[in-house]
Amino acid sequence: MKGEGAHPFARASGGIGRLIPMAKFMDIHHGMKGVTAKQLQAAHEADLAIESQEGVHFEHAWADPVSGDVFCLSEAPSAGAVQRVHERAGHTADEIHPVPLSI
Amino acid sequence: MKGEGAHPFARASGGIGRLIPMAKFMDIHHGMKGVTAKQLQAAHEADLAIESQEGVHFEHAWADPVSGDVFCLSEAPSAGAVQRVHERAGHTADEIHPVPLSI
Numbered sequence: 001m002k003g004e005g006a007h008p009f010a011r012a013s014g015g016i017g018r019l020i021p022m023a024k025f026m027d028i029h030h031g032m033k034g035v036t037a038k039q040l041q042a043a044h045e046a047d048l049a050i051e052s053q054e055g056v057h058f059e060h061a062w063a064d065p066v067s068g069d070v071f072c073l074s075e076a077p078s079a080g081a082v083q084r085v086h087e088r089a090g091h092t093a094d095e096i097h098p099v100p101l102s103i
Numbered sequence: 104m105k106g107e108g109a110h111p112f113a114r115a116s117g118g119i120g121r122l123i124p125m126a127k128f129m130d131i132h133h134g135m136k137g138v139t140a141k142q143l144q145a146a147h148e149a150d151l152a153i154e155s156q157e158g159v160h161f162e163h164a165w166a167d168p169v170s171g172d173v174f175c176l177s178e179a180p181s182a183g184a185v186q187r188v189h190e191r192a193g194h195t196a197d198e199i200h201p202v203p204l205s206i
Contacts, residue, residue, distance in 0.1 A: 026165055026174055037204050044206045062129050062176070062202035069200055071129055071174070073165070097172055099165035101143045 022055075022075045024102060025082050027093040033068035040070065046089040047072075053088075054081035125158075125178045127205055128185050130196040136171035143173065149192040150175075156191075157184035176202075 040063045047058045056076040063070045072093070076082045079096040086093045143166045150161045159179040166173045175196070179185045182199040189196045 024165065026167070035204065040204045040206060061206045062127065063204035064129070064200040064202050065204065067200055071200075071202070097167040097170055097174075099167050099174070101138065101140050101166035101168065103143060103147045103164045 022077060024099045025074045025076055025079060026097045026099045027072045027074070027079075027082055027086070028095040028097075029070040029072070029086075029091060030094045031068050032063065032070045033065065035063050035065050035068070035070065043070075043089065043091055044072075046091075047085055050088055051085050054085050056081050056085050058085075125180060127202045128177045128179055128182060129200045129202045130175045130177070130182075130185055130189070131198040131200075132173040132175070132189075132194060133197045134171050135166065135173045136168065138166050138168050138171070138173065146173075146192065146194055147175075149194075150188055153191055154188050157188050159184050159188050161188075 040061060044058060044061050047056075051058055051074075054076070056074055058072055058074045060073045061070060072082075072086075074082050079098060082096055083093055143164060147161060147164050150159075154161055154177075157179070159177055161175055161177045163176045164173060175185075175189075177185050182201060185199055186196055
């Protein structure tokens with residue numbers, strides 16, 4: 001199982017010495033019809049710029065400009081942490097799935 | 104953009120000398136509540152065993168055993184090719200999204 005146990009813990013922002021367990025999440029944004037490569041890159045960079053506030057790391061993003069669905073894969077301490085980063089970056093997720101199993 | 108252009112063409116099964124363009128797809132299976140790591144691995148291996156029939160390669164799979172959603176990332180000549188592999192392996196996808204944009 002690739003990636004399992006790769007980063008089981010991370011240090012929360014401002015939490016010196018406080019280790020928190022990490023998990024993988026797949027989140028989905030609907031309604032992004034017509035999204036361009038530049039827009040996807042800008043949105044991803046907006047997440048990366050602030051993700052450490054919540055101890056999140058966004059690893060990948062994939063977009064279907066026809067259906068308007070965007071998928072983001074992250075490692076994070078919780079679904080709430082993923083959503084807080086997306087909200088502050090200006091693009092709230094419509095679904096956030098913990099994906100404890102991965103290949 | 105990681106992965107872009109990595110495998111733009113692949114040789115179709117039985118099509119010596121016939122090169123076909125490849126694209127990335129994210130497909131989703133619903134209703135897999137309670138899926139285990141072993142079951143996910145077995146399903147993925149069933150895809151890998153026959154994927155070359157359709158010129159598909161399944162790269163990753165992620166599962167949320169609580170919601171029952173399973174996400175598969177592949178490179179393939181078409182959404183139809185992805186579905187034919189999944190069907191023959193016994194697990195038809197509920198959604199197949201071309202994801203031409205990726206980070």
